[in-house]
Every structure is written in C-alpha cells, then in structure tokens.
Amino acid sequence: MLKSMTGYGSASLQQGEKTYTIEVKSVNHRYCDVNVKVPPRYAFLENEIKKLIKERFSRGRFDIYLNIDELAENSKRISFDRGLVARYLKELRELGADLGLDPQIDFLSLVKLPEVIKVEQGPEDQEEMIKSVQKALELSLHQLEEMRQKEGTSLHQEILSILSRIQETVVRIAERARVTPVEYKKILRERIQDLLEGTLEVDETRLAQEIVIFAERIDVTEELARLGSHIAQFHKLMESREPVGKKLDFLIQEMNREVNTIGSKANDALISQEVIEIKADLERMREQVQNIE
Structure with missing residues (x-):
C-alpha cells in the first residue's frame, strides 16, 4: 500500500531523572532530509536521531524537536570557589585597614560575590540517554507512521479513481482511431468528386494509396500499447x-x-479532446504522487 510523506507524531517518556519529549513532523521532499533541534548540551543526540530516521524512511523532510526536562534536584552540582572566597576576604580586610574601617563581613554577603558559587550539571550517561531517546522516538514515529498510512490509503483510492478514468479514455481513443481512416476515405472521396465535378471517375487505386499513407501517419497503436503497459505497471507498483x-x-x-x-x-478533433482529458488527469495524479514516499 502507498504511504504519504505527510505525518505527525509526539510522545513523552520518563526515564530515571529525565523526561524526554519528542515531536516529529514530516512533509513531502524529493530526498530524505532530516532537521533535528535539541538543547545545545545534548548535541551528541542529533546524529543518533538522524541515523534512526534515515534507516527507517527513504523520502520526506523531517523536523524533529527534542526537549529533556530534569526531574531531580540532585542532577546539578553546587560548589564554592574557596580560593576566590579567600582572596575576596583578604582584599576586603586590606581595604578596611587602608580606610581605617573595621569591615563587618558576614557569610551570606561573602557568598553573593561574583563567581563564588558554581552550579554545574552532573555527569551524563550518554549511552543511557541514547537508549531513552530511541524509545521516545519510536513512540513518536509509530503515531507518524499511522498518519502516513492513513493518508496513503486516501491517496491510493484517489489515484485509482483517476487511473480508471484514464483507462476509459484510452479505450475511447482506440475505438476512435479505428474508424478515423474510414471517415477520411469517405471525406477524401467526396472532395475529389466535387473537384472532378463528375467529369472523371475516381482512381480507386490512387485513393487506396492515399488512405494507406494517411492510416500509417496517424496510427497510434504502438503508443496506446505502451500507454496500457505503463498503466498496468502503475497498478502493480x-x-x-x-x-x-x-x-x-x-x-x-x-x-x-x-x-x-x-x-x-x-x-x-475528438481524439485531441480525449488527449486533453488524459493530460488533465495525469496532472492531477502527478500532484497526488508528489506526496507518496
């Protein structure tokens, strides 16, 4: 069955101290183009996500948004720059002595000074994070696949309907092509008789030669056969x-x-009109096919 390239899926997954939220959007594209947006500190996850998408899909533009929320307070480490505190204290005391003041330095004021407190992110288990992202991404892609399959079914029915109309038109063209030489013979005979005004008989041999030449020039049997073959192959694909x-x-x-x-x-003229109808249907079908993976 056909699959559309348009889809959407999202999922959230809690693993340990983190919640992974992934949103995936896909639209039609000539190739497989993957655009991933992750928090800067988790940039190592970007290539893993791209790899998974390209292994699973052959065409489409994918926009993937990953957000990771920390659930535990102990995911961050707090430390004090003791050497910097000692230098601040030393400088403050020297300044007080120079000014003849007795500096009243309390602890809270001291730790509020610039760069005394350091808040750092705890170490990351990249391997575990990759596994968690893979699980969350799989949940999102399951939703996306369902949407792509559903729209693909709709496209399938629409294209079958257009193909059916084209096949009916091809049958009419084939029928018309068979009678065109006969009509041409009749018209040609009448014109010759009008020109001769009854003074001479129509040369049947010459007339037959003209009809054969005309029939060969307008013969579309091979084109119709190839067109029928293409339609059959289209159905199979x-x-x-x-x-x-x-x-x-x-x-x-x-x-x-x-x-x-x-x-x-x-x-x-009649075949030309049928050709216009087929070309219009082919254009409608091409627009639908542009969104098929």
Whole structure:
C-alpha cells in the first residue's frame, strides 16, 4: 500500500531523572532530509536521531524537536570557589585597614560575590540517554507512521479513481482511431468528386494509396500499447510495500510522453479532446504522487 510523506507524531517518556519529549513532523521532499533541534548540551543526540530516521524512511523532510526536562534536584552540582572566597576576604580586610574601617563581613554577603558559587550539571550517561531517546522516538514515529498510512490509503483510492478514468479514455481513443481512416476515405472521396465535378471517375487505386499513407501517419497503436503497459505497471507498483513514489512519478512522465505523441499523430478533433482529458488527469495524479514516499 502507498504511504504519504505527510505525518505527525509526539510522545513523552520518563526515564530515571529525565523526561524526554519528542515531536516529529514530516512533509513531502524529493530526498530524505532530516532537521533535528535539541538543547545545545545534548548535541551528541542529533546524529543518533538522524541515523534512526534515515534507516527507517527513504523520502520526506523531517523536523524533529527534542526537549529533556530534569526531574531531580540532585542532577546539578553546587560548589564554592574557596580560593576566590579567600582572596575576596583578604582584599576586603586590606581595604578596611587602608580606610581605617573595621569591615563587618558576614557569610551570606561573602557568598553573593561574583563567581563564588558554581552550579554545574552532573555527569551524563550518554549511552543511557541514547537508549531513552530511541524509545521516545519510536513512540513518536509509530503515531507518524499511522498518519502516513492513513493518508496513503486516501491517496491510493484517489489515484485509482483517476487511473480508471484514464483507462476509459484510452479505450475511447482506440475505438476512435479505428474508424478515423474510414471517415477520411469517405471525406477524401467526396472532395475529389466535387473537384472532378463528375467529369472523371475516381482512381480507386490512387485513393487506396492515399488512405494507406494517411492510416500509417496517424496510427497510434504502438503508443496506446505502451500507454496500457505503463498503466498496468502503475497498478502493480501501487500494491508494493516498498517506497515507490519516484517510480510512479517517472511512469507519469512516460505516460505523458505517449499521450503527447498520440495527440500530435491522431489528426482528429475528438481524439485531441480525449488527449486533453488524459493530460488533465495525469496532472492531477502527478500532484497526488508528489506526496507518496
């Protein structure tokens, strides 16, 4: 079944002292383009996320947002720069002596001085974090896959409907192509008779030669056969479980090429009108295929 390239999924997962929240959005793209936004201190997770996406999908633009919340207060380490405190105290006492003042220095005032207190993030277990992100990402991608499959089913039905119309139009073109030489023979005979004004008989041999030349020039049998083959192949690809978006797009180009040739060779107003209808349907189908993985 077909899969759309448009989807969305999000999930939150609590692992130990952290909560991982991942949001994934995907839209159509010619290749697999992955854009990951993570907090700067967790930049090491970016490549892991990109790797997982590219292993799982062949096409689409993916925007992934990762947020990590710390749940425990002990995830941060607090320390004091004792050497700096000693230098502050020494300088304050010397300043007091120079000014003839007795500095009243209390502890809280001292620790409020710049850079005395240091708050540092505790060490990270990168391996465990990668495993946690993989789990959260898997939950998000499950939602995204469901949406892509649901929209893919809708696209499948729409494309089948368009293909059915194209096949019906091809049948009408084939039927019309069979009678066109006969009609041309009749019209040509009438024109010759009008020109001769009944003074001479129509040369049946020459007339037959002209009809054969005309029939060969407007013959679209091969084009119709190739077009039918492309349609059959299109149906087969649509049932594949593999990503087929690029192949379907290529087949539409090939069908367009055959239809253009039919239009240029047919030399018939009715066939030309049918060709216009097919080209319009192929354009509608191409727009749908652009969103298939």
